[in-house]
Amino acid sequence: MTTIVEGRHLTREFPMPAGPVVALRDVSIEINPGAYVAVTGPSGCGKSTLLHLLGCVDAPTDGSLLFEGRDVARLTDSERSRIRLTRIGFVFQRFFLMPMLSAWENVELPQAEIGIRPADRRARTRELLEYVDLIDRGHHRPSQLSGGEMQRVAIARALANRPALLLADEPTGELDEDTGEQVADLFDRVHADGTAIVVVTHNPVLATRAERRLMMKRGTVVHS
Amino acid sequence: MTSRALAWRTVAASPARALLAVAGVAVIGALLFDMLLLSHGLLISFRDLLDSAGYDVRVIASDDPPAARIPITHADALIADISRLPEVQEIAAVRWDRALAIVSGRPAEGVTLISATVGAERKAWRIINGENLVAAGGTREPPPLVVSMRFAEALGLKVGSALGMRTTMFGAASAIPPVMFRVVGVAEFDFEPPGDLMAATTIDAFRRVHAGRGQDNADVVVIASRPPFGPDDAVTAINHLRPDLHAYSNAQLVTHFDQNGFAYFRQISFVLSSVTLGFAFLLIATLLTMSVNQRLSEMAALRALGFPRRRIVATLLWESTMLVGVGGLLALPLGGLLAFELDHILRAMPGIPERLHFFVLEPRAVVLHVGLLAATGLGAAAYPIWVAARLPIAATLRRETVS
Ligand SMILES: Nc1ncnc2c1ncn2[C@@H]1O[C@H](COP(=O)(O)OP(=O)(O)OP(=O)(O)O)[C@@H](O)[C@H]1O
Ligand SMILES: [Mg+2]
Numbered sequence: 099m100t101t102i103v104e105g106r107h108l109t110r111e112f113p114m115p116a117g118p119v120v121a122l123r124d125v126s127i128e129i130n131p132g133a134y135v136a137v138t139g140p141s142g143c144g145k146s147t148l149l150h151l152l153g154c155v156d157a158p159t160d161g162s163l164l165f166e167g168r169d170v171a172r173l174t175d176s177e178r179s180r181i182r183l184t185r186i187g188f189v190f191q192r193f194f195l196m197p198m199l200s201a202w203e204n205v206e207l208p209q210a211e212i213g214i215r216p217a218d219r220r221a222r223t224r225e226l227l228e229y230v231d232l233i234d235r236g237h238h239r240p241s242q243l244s245g246g247e248m249q250r251v252a253i254a255r256a257l258a259n260r261p262a263l264l265l266a267d268e269p270t271g272e273l274d275e276d277t278g279e280q281v282a283d284l285f286d287r288v289h290a291d292g293t294a295i296v297v298v299t300h301n302p303v304l305a306t307r308a309e310r311r312l313m314m315k316r317g318t319v320v321h322s
Numbered sequence: 323m324t325s326r327a328l329a330w331r332t333v334a335a336s337p338a339r340a341l342l343a344v345a346g347v348a349v350i351g352a353l354l355f356d357m358l359l360l361s362h363g364l365l366i367s368f369r370d371l372l373d374s375a376g377y378d379v380r381v382i383a384s385d386d387p388p389a390a391r392i393p394i395t396h397a398d399a400l401i402a403d404i405s406r407l408p409e410v411q412e413i414a415a416v417r418w419d420r421a422l423a424i425v426s427g428r429p430a431e432g433v434t435l436i437s438a439t440v441g442a443e444r445k446a447w448r449i450i451n452g453e454n455l456v457a458a459g460g461t462r463e464p465p466p467l468v469v470s471m472r473f474a475e476a477l478g479l480k481v482g483s484a485l486g487m488r489t490t491m492f493g494a495a496s497a498i499p500p501v502m503f504r505v506v507g508v509a510e511f512d513f514e515p516p517g518d519l520m521a522a523t524t525i526d527a528f529r530r531v532h533a534g535r536g537q538d539n540a541d542v543v544v545i546a547s548r549p550p551f552g553p554d555d556a557v558t559a560i561n562h563l564r565p566d567l568h569a570y571s572n573a574q575l576v577t578h579f580d581q582n583g584f585a586y587f588r589q590i591s592f593v594l595s596s597v598t599l600g601f602a603f604l605l606i607a608t609l610l611t612m613s614v615n616q617r618l619s620e621m622a623a624l625r626a627l628g629f630p631r632r633r634i635v636a637t638l639l640w641e642s643t644m645l646v647g648v649g650g651l652l653a654l655p656l657g658g659l660l661a662f663e664l665d666h667i668l669r670a671m672p673g674i675p676e677r678l679h680f681f682v683l684e685p686r687a688v689v690l691h692v693g694l695l696a697a698t699g700l701g702a703a704a705y706p707i708w709v710a711a712r713l714p715i716a717a718t719l720r721r722e723t724v725s
Pocket of ligand 2: 145146147267
């Protein structure tokens with residue numbers, strides 16, 4: 099069983115006029131297949147920064163990151179894009195669905211990008227929208243959906259290409275308690291189906307569902 | 323979903339923005355198109371006008387074609403000499419001058435009276451009503467006159483009417499009695515300026531109106547070269563025969579006008595089309611940049627989902643192509659209409675021959691219009707595309723979440 103992503107001594111500094119901000123300081127982390135990790139901690143402690151590094155959308159200023167054994171720093175931009183497209187699913191606090199596309203098209207989008215045939219794409223999209231219980235809302239635009247519904251579409255989109263790793267940054271941040279719980283339930287199912295999850299959250303309900311909790315403080319993991 | 327489909331959905335999602343962009347490009351494009359038509363229109367229509375007269379060489383006394391006329395003297399001998407050249411097939415002398423048309427019961431009217439030797443008349447005007455000078459017989463009394471339609475209308479003349487003509491030459495007007503003419507035909511004159519009235523008569527009658535002065539003069543001698551010789555051969559031969567005169571082929575005249583009188587239009591059109599392109603550039607760049615700035619979160623999300631840079635670039639290029647393409651296409655009929663109106667206005671200036679146009683549609687202008695707009699669209703899209711392609715994914719996601 100190979101590790102999906104492994105960060106060694108990750109440090110991320112942001113150069114600022116008043117001196118660099120160290121968002122992440124010497125963090126080592128390993129995410130294995132099927133893991134379910136919740137990252138918690140006070141605002142500004144570096145949770146999102148860590149998630150962005152794991153998701154290959156940002157690069158550490160120090161330390162190294164291996165994704166399925168490959169050193170991410172040595173990859174080209176398009177190789178990193180390819181990893182994100184095929185191996186990682188992203189769920190954002192603000193959903194970031196394409197507003198001009200229907201829920202169905204949003205879920206089809208990443209599949210089309212890796213060249214899945216239309217018939218297979220339709221079957222997979224149907225399956226995913228059934229999975230998140232929105233099959234009857236497929237033709238609706240994001241603006242016609244509630245926050246919880248949008249987040250479920252976003253989760254379906256993140257799972258579209260059967261990623262090994264699902265990364266979520268405050269996925270319940272914009273949702274009320276009940277809706278947040280629906281999302282938490284959905285994550286449980288995703289986890290049960292074998293997808294590794296790393297979720298950054300302030301939501302205790304969601305955090306307690308994880309198998310492993312990382313507490314962060316001022317750029318470091320203080321408790322695991 | 324292809325980049326084109328994604329671009330189309332983006333465009334269709336904000337119809338107001340798309341309409342504004344298309345309308346803006348259409349209006350600016352129409353101006354650009356008009357400037358391109360103007361840059362060559364006068365030349366093309368001048369060339370057509372020269373060619374349509376059926377002569378390809380013109381001989382004049384001055385070495386500066388647009389300058390004030392100097393008459394060619396001893397025209398009869400000149401014509402006899404030139405017509406013996408093997409390069410020459412047809413030759414005619416043309417004279418014109420201002421004259422006063424006198425119809426009883428009406429105030430005298432200033433007109434242009436032209437005359438051409440036999441054979442030339444069939445090319446400079448087309449009979450609409452009545453008959454031509456030759457058919458009417460050059461020797462009958464009173465001498466025949468072909469008038470333009472406007473002439474006939476202004477002075478209430480029809481075929482068979484009688485009128486007098488008198489030279490307007492200073493001092494001579496009172497001394498020389500008017501010559502009486504009979505209208506034999508009403509015609510369309512190719513070179514009649516909108517503000518002028520034209521009439522044509524025989525060389526003999528013309529000389530009588532100008533009794534005693536410059537009897538053997540011609541203002542221009544027109545020549546049709548004989549195949550297989552071309553106009554250039556004829557020009558060389560004539561210039562060799564009479565180095566004191568100046569022969570020009572139609573092409574040389576067009577070039578001469580292009581470098582002198584008409585260069586003015588080309589320069590104006592160059593400056594205005596550059597300004598217009600600048601406007602098009604700013605409009606497209608502004609609209610696309612604003613659109614990209616509004617969609618940074620979308621683009622960062624697409625990138626996080628694994629869309630490569632080139633996809634973002636391709637989508638934006640398609641978006642620009644759609645807006646500029648539709649606007650640019652609409653610009654063609656719009657510009658055509660505008661050119662028609664502007665041509666109308668410009669042609670109302672006094673002294674512009676009937677068949678001379680400032681705006682002339684030519685394939686070259688359409689190709690140039692499409693090429694320039696495409697290049698401008700690409701150039702204008704460059705900055706927003708650069709912004710989108712260089713987007714720092716993590717920082718943008720963070721900013722778009724926090725804000
Ligand atoms: N692009 C950036 N430029 C400058 N500073 C940054 C940037 N991204 C993050 N930081 C800084 O790094 C630190 C950690 O930020 P991060 O977003 O990871 O915190 P967080 O734990 O996710 O906070 P929150 O719970 O509020 O989302 C903060 O001090 C933040 O200001
Ligand atoms: Mg955060």
